[in-house]
Amino acid sequence: MTPLSPVDQLFLWLEKRQQPMHVGGLYLFSFPEEVGSKYVTELADELRAYQCPEAPFNKKLVRRFGQYFWQEDNHFDLEHHFRHEALPKPGRIRELLALMSAEHSNLMDRERPLWEAHLIEGVRGKRFALYMKAHHSLIDGMSAMNMITRALSENPDKRGIPPVWAMPPKPVTRKSMPGASDLFSNLSTLITGAGKQLSTIPTVAREISKSIQQAKNDPDYVSVFQAPQSILNQPITGSRRFAAQSYPMPRIKALSKKFNATINDIVLAICGSALRDYLISQHALPEVPLIAMVPVSIREDDSEGGNQIAMILANLGTHIADPYNRLETIKQSVQTAKQRFKQMTQEEILNYTALTMAPTGLNMLTGLAPKLRAFNVVISNVPGPQQPLYWNGARLDGIYPLSIPVDNIALNITLVSYTNQLEFGLTACRRTLPSMQRLLDYIENGIRELEVAADMT
């Protein structure tokens, strides 16, 4: 019996019917060339043979003395975890997303290991899908992604790869790289850790004061606690809408080069444009810009020991109609945030982030309506595998992340780069944000708008 970390317990305490705390990944595959029409049925039968899960897929929760522990499930029932499903005809991505919206809305059964794998047949064009779902207390989004890609191969001829739940565990599978973990882990670690390293307070206080001062002089500069109220920031209900699409990375890279901006800047500009269009369509565009919380890499060279991730607040320029000006505002806001972090030590960065994010983070995690709102939306760009991957000969065509909307942060945008694609996964409360799937069209418009501004069409 292993006790859960306080952070992982938090995900259980925060969970309610209208706020499930699980993450998911939708993996779209093409049939291997040699197979027949019964391929997915046979695959399902093969997968059912893996009845013995490896850690952490064999761990269920037990509660003792008011605390949660992990314990091996001695009545493991694969049929509960592994589900073979099908799309109704015509089996378009539209039907797949409708199924995902419904499945991602369902609370998991806490009396079993907190994961599910759904193998989905009937996807048009000789394809099938795998939807992996896991509670955030068991595994975070990034670790899940790493685990699944580990269960795939770059070799299209490799066979006999077991499913992810039957893969022998790596020595350290969970949260081995704290910086590279996902938003919720970061937030919770920050909140839990806030106030522990008080020695850096003077520097941090000076930076926060500088940030507020700067905001007074420059209207486009994002200080802390100036995110507007918007329809994205309301209590949520229990039903989700999931929307996902791939966009060609070469288009994004060309824009990045043309505008001398990072890929991440372009992504934020596209999201800013799409959110602006969506809010206009809902008659709900705030006068001041939406603020996104964005995990970014601070160090640009690898010399100082790998990635250094911080969470910055980016002005999305949603109040600006002109796409070029909007991009410039975003670039400037990201640049300033990064500069600020560059002048700080790692400890200072942690404390700065903790102190500025904690109030909103706490609100986000507790569902209290915030008085001080640091951000409106979460936009997280996760690097994925650059080489095409295969699962027993089936080519992985796309990876789409499903994340966690919470009270007052009703939309989560997570992106994954895979081969030459940029994959958007949008997870939202479907009542708070009606017709949210239109954002996909607005994202395409956001890309075109920049291409027009750059005379690239």
Place this chain on the structure above:
Amino acid sequence: MTPLSPVDQLFLWLEKRQQPMHVGGLYLFSFPEEVGSKYVTELADELRAYQCPEAPFNKKLVRRFGQYFWQEDNHFDLEHHFRHEALPKPGRIRELLALMSAEHSNLMDRERPLWEAHLIEGVRGKRFALYMKAHHSLIDGMSAMNMITRALSENPDKRGIPPVWAMPPKPVTRKSMPGASDLFSNLSTLITGAGKQLSTIPTVAREISKSIQQAKNDPDYVSVFQAPQSILNQPITGSRRFAAQSYPMPRIKALSKKFNATINDIVLAICGSALRDYLISQHALPEVPLIAMVPVSIREDDSEGGNQIAMILANLGTHIADPYNRLETIKQSVQTAKQRFKQMTQEEILNYTALTMAPTGLNMLTGLAPKLRAFNVVISNVPGPQQPLYWNGARLDGIYPLSIPVDNIALNITLVSYTNQLEFGLTACRRTLPSMQRLLDYIENGIRELEVAADMT
């Protein structure tokens, strides 16, 4: 804004993740003759046109001053309620039941009208299915059944029948016949009503005392509070197993005639046999007989104003190996219970039932481990339509009820008679009762066993 009745509020209070309080019905249809392979897709499109739900399908919960009220949902989103799904190949009943098990495990979203309609394509043999799910606070099982059969026609040529959520409501749709309502409504009404009509207490006390006295003299006589502990009577988890099958009514009727027993006696004997076999397979057969709670009709003529339903406790004879002796024990136990009721006035029946059922009912409804257990399992035989019904030309082949297991009553058996079939729907906690689907085979064995005893094979 209409307040919920105390009974209906109870279903909300009792609900927890591992104990969802919704009922369901699985309706299996054959394609009309003239249609092509896109029939279900076209049907789904037609159904999506009915965007305006009628009462009670337009009512959502609101909570004010600690009480629940019904209010019209002004943001009704049909896509949340109506779902088009598909079975994976080969689309057997096995795949359909697996889907039902998963869907019936899912908690509903309380911030929307508490119903869902799942149209399921890909059932082998030119068939499709409809799974209707509704929270017990919105509608009880019997009313749901009546409502759906009202949305069907005996005329195979009739077209243009709207789906059930768009049918104009009858003046009184809910619980208009208190006696004919389902188990949970009866139980809750009893508990709520217990102690209100105290004038009949002397008669009731005498009958209870008689019943206990009789038990001392006759070991097969079922007194109150003598149900044994069994594996059926444990806390449950949140995941369900649903098993369902049709059996030919002529076989049941032939047995009823041969053994001079009611259809209900034969049903109980079959269930007793199946439960005995199942408990033996689980090394868990109690030495004393299981007790079933069974709603029965008391008056045998219609002269005294329609059906008179009471809930009796039936000895299932699970301790007896011989099928004939088991049936005789069951017959005797049902007969005695009915006789007792015949000597009582309607008020006395109500109070007797309330006083004997209330402790177990309360335990059942609150999940407390009972000290006094009145019954082990619920077996409810519901009369269904006798004529074949059609939905816009699609023939209804079968109706299978999905009910509510609760803590300490992990299995619910509900039967529906339809045309010349007897349809069993078994809903159970899949962890508490492993491989529960084997009961279907044991039911078939139970029928054969009696046929052998009657020299009918």
